[in-house]
Amino acid sequence: MTTVIPFGPQHPVLPEPVSLKLEIDNDVVVGVLPSLGYVHRGLEKFIDTKDYNQTMYICERICGICSGIHGITYSRAVEKLFDVEVPERAQYLRVINSELCRIHSHLLWLGLFADGFGFESLFYECWKYREDVLDLLERFTGNRVIHSMSKVGGASRDLTKEQIDQILKTLDDLEPKVKNIEKVFVNNYTVKKRLVGLGVMSKQLAYEAGTAGPTLRGSGNAIDVRNTADWDIYRDLGFKPAVAKEGDCYGRTKVRIDEIYESIKLVRNAISKLPNGEIETRVKGFPTGEAVMRAEQPRGEVVYYVKGKGTKNLERLKVRTPTFANIPSLLLMLPGVKLADVPIVVLTIDPCISCTER
Amino acid sequence: MLDNVIQNVTDIKSMPEVLKTVEGLKNDGYRYVTMICLKANEGHELIYIFEKDDKLKHLRYFVKPGEKPKSVSGIYLCALLIENEYQDLFGLTFEGLAIDYKGHLYLTPNSPKTPLA
Incomplete structure (x- = not known):
């Protein structure tokens, strides 16, 4: 029964x-x-009362963890409608913002996860390290969670030499700390007992189920939007998707830890290649047509659909998020x-x- | 300025053809990404989005006023949430949904009805 x-x-x-x-x-x-x-807030309806620039701020408020990538993806979708080329420096600034978001999101998750299986001290450690990244984002965008770093046409803020040095210093300090917590998540006997072989999804099943992000890659599928033609810049930065073959809770955990290292590498590479120049292309007029833009958030692929009708408001905004x-x-x-x-x-x-x- | 920047769109005229095409895409190894719903000419436009080898493929289908589109959740289980969402927000009725929330995925009995319709 x-x-x-x-x-x-x-x-x-x-x-x-x-x-x-x-x-x-x-x-x-x-x-x-x-x-x-x-918690349904009807944000896709709310944009009826906002112009396409203001809508960027609505999109950022969809989520407090991946807010930066929501803003960037929306901006890129609307830029497709305008067919504008964003300055290279702005593209690199977006990568730096996105990857710092991913690092703090994964550290947040690792902490919550440790708490979930009753490892309180590990939870404290993860969240303590996450604070370093949030402090960094606060220094360079003015806010801990809602960064408003992106705008339609480019970036709304530039990085100074001092800020870049701060980012590099924080990442240098963070990397060995992540290695310490990685040892516990990956090698600890008790943790492995809780995670290995639990919640298994085969490679094929995860693919057919339409999963996204670490849930998809944790089952051996090397699918990451940062690896697609829409995001050439990531290829230039030497991006490689993190994949685990296990397909269980352990595999999904390993993917997120590996992604922290990958994000640290990407930020360092983006800073080393950061070109000089403008950070914004002025966009004039109103959007017309329809566009789809994807991006890789910490939880996986987000899909933005925008449709403009030649007025200041968009006719339709649709967001398919990774948890969905x-x-x-x-x-x-x-x-x-x-x-x-x-x-x-x-x-x-x-x-x-x-x-x-x- | 571009009129339409969605690449690789196939217009489909009938619902049986939608189901047949979606089934064919699954057999060809496409992953279901999502579906977009728009108001169009008194009816609705559905844009199904699939992905394979990092390339997107779109199917576009016009739902006539009063028509009840068929659910593709029998082919791709993951389609059930988005189809239920459009039942809530646009007032569409998908026939054959794997799990049917009957217009209450998000909305309670006291919520505004079909807010995007």
């Missing part, structure tokens, strides 16, 4: 409200029904998992519900 147990919307491991109705048979999950709607793509994978990963392990599996998709519901 099965029992239905609600998981969430308020749960110690969930930073945001989402509910899963778990059908349990003898302590094992046999069915899952996700339930959303706790990853939630259906819980229907595949959770059956067969013990009730006590459900929080661990749910956390490994790094659920961001503000993004999902917008």
Whole structure:
């Protein structure tokens, strides 16, 4: 006989409200029904009252963790409509902003994850290191989470020589700290016991389920939007996607740790190649036509669709966020998992519900 | 300025053809990305987006007023959330949804009805 147990919307491991109705048979999950709607704000409707420049600030507020990449992706989608070339320096500044966002997001997740399996001191360590990156972002954008670094046509802020030195110094200090926490996540006996073989998705299943980001790459799929033609700049910076073959909670954790190192490398390379020059191309007129733009957020691929009709407002903005793509994978990963392990599996998709519901 | 910068769009005329094409794309190894819904000529326009080898492919289908489009969640399970979202926000009804939230994925009984319609 099965029992239905609600998981969430308020749960110690969930930073945001989402509910899963778990059908349990003898302590094992046999069915899952996700339930959303706790933080739906109607932001895609809200833009009816904003012009296309103001909409950038709405997009940044979809999420407090990947706000910078939301702003950048929206800007790039609208720039496609205008067919404008953004100055090279602005493109590099966007990469630096994006990768610093990814580092702090992954450190946030690692902390939450450690907390999820009861490793409090590891949680403190991860969040302590994350603060260094947030301090850096605050110094160079003025804010911890909403950076407004990007604008349609380029970047809204430049980096000074002192700020660049601060970034490099912080990353030099951060790298050995990440190596220390990596040892625990990857090698600790107890942690491995909790993660290895749990919430397994095969390479094929993860691909067919439409998953994104570390959830997709943790199952052996080397798919990362930074590796596509839309983001040539990443290829110039020597980007390589982080992939793990395990397909379980352990694999998804390793991908995120490897991505921190990759992001540190990308920021260093972007700084070393940072060209001089303008940071903005003036954009005039109103957007017409439709465009799709993708980017790789910390949680995976985000898709922006914009449609302009020659007025100051966009006719339609649609955002498909990575958690939206990853939630259906819980229907595949959770059956067969013990009730006590459900929080661990749910956390490994790094659920961001503000993004999902917008 | 470009009129339309979406590349690789296929216009599809009938719902059975949509299902057949989507099934063909799955067999060809395409990944389901998302679907866009727009208001168009009293009806709605659906743009299905797929990806393979880092290239996007788009299918465009016009939903006539009153028409109930078929769900593709039987082919790609992950389509169920976006189809339910459009039931909430645009008032569309997708037939054959793998999980049907009946217009209450996001919205409660007291919420504004079909806010994007």
